Amino acid sequence: MTLLSVTDLKATYRVGAAPVHAVDGVSLDIAPGETVGLVGESGCGKSTLGKTILRLVEPSAGRIAFDGVDLTTLPERRLRAYRRRLQMIFQDPFASLNPRQTIGDILLAPLNVHRVGSRPDRRRRVSAILSQVGLPEDAVARYPHEFSGGQRQRIGIARALILGPDLIICDEPVSALDLSVQAQILNLLADIKRDLKLSLLFISHDLSVVRYLSDRVLVMYLGRIVETGSHEQIWKTPRHPYTRALIDAVPDPARRRYAAPLPGDLPDPRNVAEGCRFQPRCPLATELCTRQAPELRVTSTGHQVACHHAEMTAAPSAA
Amino acid sequence: MTDAILDSTRPAERSPDDRLRTDPERPEWPNIHAPDTHLIAADAGHSRSQLLRRLGRNPSFVAGAGLLLVIFAAAVSAPVLFPGDPLSMVARPLLWPGQDLAYALGTDSLGRDVAAGLMHGARVSLLIGLVATTIGVAVGTAVGAVAGCRGGRIDDILVRIIELFQTVPSFILLVVLVAIAQPSITTVTWAIGLVTWPTIARLVRAEFRVLREKEFVMAARSLGFSDSRIVIREILPNALPAIIVTTSVMVATAILMEAALSFLGLGDPNVVSWGSMIGSGRELIRTAWYLTALPGVVIVLTVLSLNLIGDGLTDVLNPRLSKE
C-alpha cells in the first residue's frame, strides 16, 4: 500500500532561454508511516522535488498520486482540500515565518481558512499543538523574532501539524540549527512521527542525519535518483560510486587526515553530460558510461542503483 | 527539558550575541555567522505601540511631523481666520509685510491679502497632494501587486505600460493631460495621480516579486490559502513599510507638481494656490520680492517636512535599509 506515489516526475525552470531540468524523471513511493530520506548536494533538485510534490512548483511532466488521487491534474481549488493532508517544514526557520504575524495568527490562519471546528476549538487546538512541540502556551501572543532558531523551527513544525496531515515533507529542517538544538528537533520529529503515525519525506544534504531518521534512503544527483535502498543497505553497502563518495566525504574522526575527495566540481545543471550524469567525476567511468545513461536496476543486495558498474563497488567502504 | 525552553523564551534572556545583533551601531558584518545566527532580524518589535514609541524618539520624524502639523492647522483654520474669498481685493496693492498690521504679510499687485492666500493655498496644496497621492498609490499598488504576483505575460504587459509612462517626462505628460481636460482641482488631482502611479507600481512589483519567493509565502500556499488571502495577509503587510515611506515623498512631489502647474497658469483659476501666487508675483520680483519669496518658503517648508517624515519612517520601519 502506498500513500504517495510519484511517477516519472519532471520539473523544469528557465535560466534565460535554456531550460534546466531540476527534476528529471523521478519515481518514488512512500508508504503510510514510512520515513523516506532524500540526500543530495546543492543543485541536485531535491528541494525542487519536494516542492513539486506539493505543487508549489508546477511539474512539467509525470504523475503525483496521493492516496489514489492524481494531484497533477487537479485544479488549484480542489487541490486545496488535499493541502491539509500534505504539509511541509522549511529549512530556514527565519524566512519561513511571517515576521508581521504573531505565533497565534500563524497557527490559527490554517484552521480559519479550512474552517476547522468552532472558534474555541481552534484555540484549544493551537495550545495543544504548542505543547506537543514543546513551546510555552504564552507563545501565541509573541512574534517570531522573539524566538531562537530551534524554537522557530518548532513553530514551523507546529504549523505543519495543525491541520492533521498524513505526510510531511521536511526540507532540510535541521541544517540551519546548531548541533545541540539539531538533536532536539530530530527527536521531536521522531516523536511526532511515531505518535501521529505520519509519513515523512526527509530532505537533507547531511547523510548522517538522513541515516538516523530514515527507513529508506534515496540518493539524488542532478535531477535523478541514482540509488535507493534501506538505510542500512545505503550505509553499509553503497553501490553507486556517488553514494560511496558522499559517505566518504562525511568528516569522520576515525579517518585522521585522510579524505579521498571526489574530484571535480558540482556540475552545472544547465550543462549536463551525455550518458551517465555522474560520469565526468566518476572513478569507474568507462566508454559505455559516456554513451548510455544507466537506468535504475535491482542489485544482488536488493536495492536499486543506476550505474553500469555497480558490481565493482561491492568492496566495503574505506572506513 | 521543557523547563529550560520555558526559561529561554523570556525576551530578557537573550544571548549576548542576540543583544549585539540589535545594536544599531554595529555595522553589517557579513562574515561572522555560524549557522544559527545570521538571520536574526535586526528589527526589534513590530507591535504598534512600540513603533509609535520609536517614531516619537526619531528627531527627523518629530521635526517633520511638527512642521506639517502647523501647515495643516493653517489649512484648517484658514476659513475662520480669513473668511471671504482670498482672491478678492481687500487693500491697497503692494503693501509690504509689516507695513499695515491688518495685512501682516502684505498685499499683492491686485491688493489681495498674501497671508490669506498662503493659508487658503495650504488647503489646496495639501488636498491635491493627499488625494493625488492616494490615487497614485491605489493604482500603483494594484498594478504592481498584479504584476508582481502573477508574473509571466501579464507582468510583461504591465511592465511595458509602466515603462511607457516613465519614458515620457512626467511633468510634460501632466501639462498635456491638464491642457486637454480643462484645469480644475479635480482634473489636476487626477492628472497628478495618473502620472505618479508608475513609481509606486514599480516599487510594489519589486517588493512582491521578492516576497512571493519567501518561504513563509510558500508555507501559506502549502496550507491551501487562497491567492487573495496570501496577497492581503502575508505579502502586503511586509511590503507596507516601503510603500509608506515612498508615499510620504510622493505627497511632496504632488505638491511641487501642483505648484509648478499653477505657476505656469495651468492650475484651477478659481482657487488661490502657492504656485499661482509665485506665478503672479514673478514679474515684480525686483520690486516686491516677498510676493515670490513667501509662497516659495512655504512650499520649501512643506516639502521639507514631508521628506523629514519620510526619512524618519525609513529609519523606524526599515532598520536594515537605513543602515546600508
Add this chain to the structure above:
Amino acid sequence: MTPLLDVRDLTICFPNATPVRNLSFGLAPAEALAIVGESGSGKSLTALALMRLLPGAARIASGRVRLDNDDLLALPEVEMRSRRGRDIAMIFQEPMTSLNPVLTIGRQIAEVLQLHRGLTKAQARREAAELLDLVRIPNPERCLDDHPHRLSGGMRQRVMIAIAAACRPKILIADEPTTALDVTIQAQVLELLDRLRRELSLSLLLITHDLGLVGQWADRVIVMYAGRKVEEASPGILFERPLHPYTRGLLAASPRLHDRLHYRSARLAEIPGNIASAATQAGCPFAPRCPDRLARCRTNVPDERDAASGRRVACHVDLTESSRGLHHDAALSY
C-alpha cells in the same frame, strides 16, 4: 616548544555584553588547532580579534596576543596592517561575498602581491598563476582573467585560500571555511588546507562548528561555550573520552558519531535548552543546561585546570573519564 602565537586572557567586550572571556591558548608552528563551538560561543570574534578586525562596537578589553616577540594588540594600526596578510591571513565562510565581484581573479591576487611583496605587475601575474596552481585550480592562466561569478563556491574558496597564501603567512585562520560548501567539495577544500599546512609549514587555526571535521583534521581542539574555553585536548582523547559535560553532550547529540543509531530504536541525546540561558548566568555559563551541575556552579565560574591525559578543562565537577557510549546510553530513555 614555545608557541608561535600565544594568546593570554583575551577578553572581548561589546557595550552591553562580553562575548569572549579570559581565553588563553597557544599555536605551535605548523600545528592545526581547531576552535569548536556553536553560534554564540565567541569563536568567530576570537578569530577577528587576532586579526584586529573586530566589527564596530566590539573591542578588546584585555589580554595579549603575542606573535613571535611582538604583542599584536599593542602594535600601531599602520604596523598591524602590514602584518595582516604577511604574518596572519584569514579566510571566511562566504566565498561569495569575500571576493570583489567587479575585479578579475588575477587582479585580486596580484593586488596583494604588489602591496605586500612589492612585485611588479608582470611578476605578480606570474606568481598569481602559480598560486592558483598551488590550490589546484585547473587552467590557472585562464582563471586569472575570469570574474568571481564565473566560479563555483568551491573554486572561489580555493581562490580565497590562494590570496591568503600569497604572502606565505605564518598563520592561516580559517573561519568556517567549508560551512557554505557541499560535502564532496568540503573534503577537497580541507584536504587542500592540510596540504598547505604541511608544504608551507603554516599554522592553521580552524574555526568551526563541525565536530567530525575537527576530529579528522586538527592536532588539538579547543571547545568553547558562551565565550569561554570549556575543554582543550587532542581530538583522539576528546572523542574517545570527553570530560566536560558540554563536550560529552555535544558528542552524544551528533548523529555522525553514532553509526548504529536509528530513530526507531534510539533517541539522540539532547542538551536541553539553548545557549541564550548563559547570558543571565553568574557562575558557569553551561550550568543551566548541565546534567551534572552542583550548587556552586550557579555562583562560581570554574577555573581552567589540568586534567588526565594532558588536557585542560573548566568544570567544578570532579570529572571522571567516561566513554561517550556510556553517556549516550543514559539518554536512551524511550
